[in-house]
Amino acid sequence: MARDGAIPSPARRLRQISWLLLVAWTGGMAVSLAWNLREQDQKIRSLARNAAEINFENDILYRRWASQHGGVYVPQSALVPPNPYLHVPNRDVTTTSGVALTLVNPAYMTRMVNEMGRKPGGSRSHITSLKPIRPENRPDPWEEAALRAFETGQCEVSSVEQIDGVEYVRFMRPFVTEATCLHCHAAQGYREGDVRGGISVSVPTAPLRAIQRPVMLHGSLVHLGVWLAGVVGIVVSRRSLAGQIASGEKIRIALQRSEEGARASLREKEILLKEIHHRVKNNMQVISSLVSLQADALPDDSLRQVLRNVTDRVRSMALVHEKLYQSAELARIDFAEYAKSLLQHLWRAHGAAVPGVRLALELEPVWLDVEAAVPCGLVLNELVSNALKHAFRDGAEGEVAVALRRNADGRVHLEVRDNGVGMPPGPDRGQARSLGLHLVDMLSGQLDAAVEVRTGAGTAFQVTFDDTDTPDNA
Secondary structure, three states: OOOOOOOOOHHHHHHHHHHHHHHHHHHHHHHHHHHHHHHHHHHHHHHHHHHHHHHHHHHHHHHHHHHHOOOEEEEOOOOOOOOOOOOOOOOEEEOOOOOEEEEEOHHHHHHHHHHHHOOOOOOEEEEEOOOOOOHHHOOOHHHHHHHHHHHOOOOOEEEEEEEOOEEEEEEEEEEEOOHHHHHHHHHHOOOOOOEEEEEEEEEEOHHHHHHHHHHHHHHHHHHHHHHHHHHHHHHHHHHHHHHHHHHHHHHHHHHHHHHHOOOOOHHHHHHHHHHHHHHHHHHHHHHHHHHHHHHHHOOOHHHHHHHHHHHHHHHHHHHHHHHHHHHOEOOEEEHHHHHHHHHHHHHHHHHHHOOOEEEEEEEOOOEEEHHHHHHHHHHHHHHHHHHHHHOOOOOOOEEEEEEEEEOOOOOEEEEEEEOOOOOOOHHHHHHHOOHHHHHHHHHHHHHOOEEEEEEEOEEEEEEEEOOOOOOOOO
């Protein structure tokens, strides 16, 4: 659409677009890397929690076995002295051969096994209760909060915590008073089914992170390689396109001088036109292939879709340029004939997706300068493509009409209208804008065109612009 102020030069616009692509590419790869590292961190914590749950289940299993047998008798020793907190008959007995035995109840056995397996930086288990018989079994603040949560009906607590400056995954579940437990704990007022305490298990994450570190490093290097490849592709493409812009500017100046006096050789002009065509075509193919390659390398679906949309736009621009080259008569073309050729190709490519939609053409002969024909052709391509993609759904029938004429005031008038579902009216229209409509805005600005959009029973776009470099329609 028309904008106030001077239109930036092609070289400046290229620099702006290149920087935007670099920023978008870098941001996309940074988001992808951050997402990947976060997934790896979640995996480490999940593995540590699973290990803690397994340790807990093992503690419960041998504790239940000991409880079912009323505890076990073992020889008294410095490692297994009589439990001073166990007040039951026959706690200490002597065998007929004179061996002194002491009864090891489930809680005593669990504590000794846990202390035997504890080592610096390793997993930890702790049997605890809000009413411990043994003072050393008092809960720490995290365990106390978990035990109180169990009394309100919560059946499990786990989180990542720091213990002595080391990261652990802490896990705790309650154990419920069973009939076999009352032999030792009835005096505390517990009844069968009461939450009597719990076993907390703490698993360090450092060993798992050491195992996972090479995987995370490899993923980071892959992201770095893909990012560098994208940066190189953008830089190389920018330099190539900058050369094409410089060559095009030289050609424009040469043709202008030729029109003013010096007549250039027709053969020389044809060679220059072919050179521009092949350079643009080849570079668009390179850009399309490079962006497709980067899209396939990304793990995130939304980023891949953005790059695939860019690829589609580059291919559409290549098609418009190809049809323009085929229709060109050096500096001027009959835009009506060029539009027919372009729309026929577009209908062959996309018409099968909307079999009930017709194409109606009202094209008057209008000769345009090539510099105006390029953005005008891209506008026509985007508007018709958008109508085919969005205006008709679920096999609906309808019509896409294209009109071209030169008004009485000499301005060129291009209209694309459909009788499909239409665009949202009013301020909601901005939310429905696609990449194609933003491209229409940019191209219309190059033409210094006025764009009018009408909605209702379908959508109509009217693009009107001056073509002062073309004095006639013949």
